[in-house]
Amino acid sequence: MEVFVRVVEAGGFSAAARDAGMTPSAVSRLVARLEARLGARLVNRSTRRLQLTAEGAAFHERAIRVLADLEEAERAAGAGVRPAGPVRINTSASYAIHVLGPLLPELMAAWPGITFDIVQTDRVVDLLAERADIAIRGGPMKSSALVARRLGETPQMIVASPAYLARHGMPEKPADLARHVRLGFGYARALEGWPLVGEAGLLPAGQRVRSSDGHGLQQLALAGVGLARLSLFTLRWDLAAGRLVPVLEAYNPGDREPFHAVHLGQGGPLPARIRVVLDYLAEHGRVG
Known part of the structure; x- marks a missing residue:
């Protein structure tokens, strides 16, 4: 359902695939499975432009409400749960010493359930290969599948x-x-x-x-x-x-050199332990 809504909002299978970090064929298969389960065609694929059927338009409206209700239910259920678990941060030694280090006592006090693994290197790393949740780097951002939070310049x-x-x-x-x-x-x-x-x-x-x-x-x-x-x-x-x-x-x-905190997961929800650290750095971990 979420993929179908993304296809409609993005205006096509390829655009939705880019937003979701999936292949167009995978997106198409998911929509086809949804149509098979519903027993109704939702999208006409005969033209270059996305065209919803009447059933697809009606299902899209209801799907938006269902997903919004689900998100609200999850938010309410998790309201009393404190973020916990490990956060692996890959950063330059300069940022670790002059910015991140002085912030850690307050950050640890705010989120006592989070543990930190800090790797210091100026080398640009593959977050997936290095098992890094967050990377902090100076310099212009290149186009990539990473999501960036600007930390000033x-x-x-x-x-x-x-x-x-x-x-x-x-x-x-x-x-x-x-x-x-x-x-x-x-x-x-x-x-x-x-x-x-x-x-x-x-x-x-x-x-x-x-x-x-x-x-x-x-x-x-x-x-x-x-x-x-x-x-x-x-x-x-x-x-x-x-x-x-x-x-x-x-x-x-x-x-001036810009700084960013980057992470994987474009278009998807972040674990709370990573999200709260990113939010804290965006507010308190800025360079200038």
């Missing part, structure tokens, strides 16, 4: 330690970076290089020293190894303490 900044700048000098213009160690990421990113005002294209990040994640780059910058371009939300503590200082801010183009 954060400015980028080039930084270095005072000790490094004491040895190598403060760059005054982009051309000066040619003689400096520029720390880079050791994996493919949506933006490969450093955009700077007045530069044609992107200034390549360094190849001499690279790291597999942003937190690693930050630690290298703190150790005086070189310059790093990182998200501002990860830098605030070190900037405030003077452990890192901005470099070439006059040439900062002001680009």
Whole structure:
């Protein structure tokens, strides 16, 4: 019944299949089984456009009411049940340290039945293969079967330690970076290089020293190894303490990196344990 309603609302079998994460043939088979059980044709398949029969139109109206009543009954039955169970979160070390970690005590107190398994990596992962319920990532979202909740966006900044700048000098213009160690990421990113005002294209990040994640780059910058371009939300503590200082801010183009919490299950209901964590992150786990 739910698949049939989705076919009507989407305007066709293929569109309904995309929304439900199914194949068009599977959707067609389900509708055919429904028609066989009812003993009535619900949809005319002779034209490109979806055309309901009179029986199909009447059944669609009743199906909507039945599904709404069922959803309300389930919501009422589960109103007194607290979400519980494991939630596996795959996230970057930077987000885990600067955002998720400080939020965990309050989140654990709000939902004492939920346990957390946090995997830290900047590598883009297959949620199904990694058994991850939620992945938190920076960068633009690519078209996929994943559902995304936006967690804000954060400015980028080039930084270095005072000790490094004491040895190598403060760059005054982009051309000066040619003689400096520029720390880079050791994996493919949506933006490969450093955009700077007045530069044609992107200034390549360094190849001499690279790291597999942003937190690693930050630690290298703190150790005086070189310059790093990182998200501002990860830098605030070190900037405030003077452990890192901005470099070439006059040439900062002001680009911002979006962050999303993504999960599987497009078009379907989420388990309560995952839904409440996503809702909490969408409200309290934003970057900026």
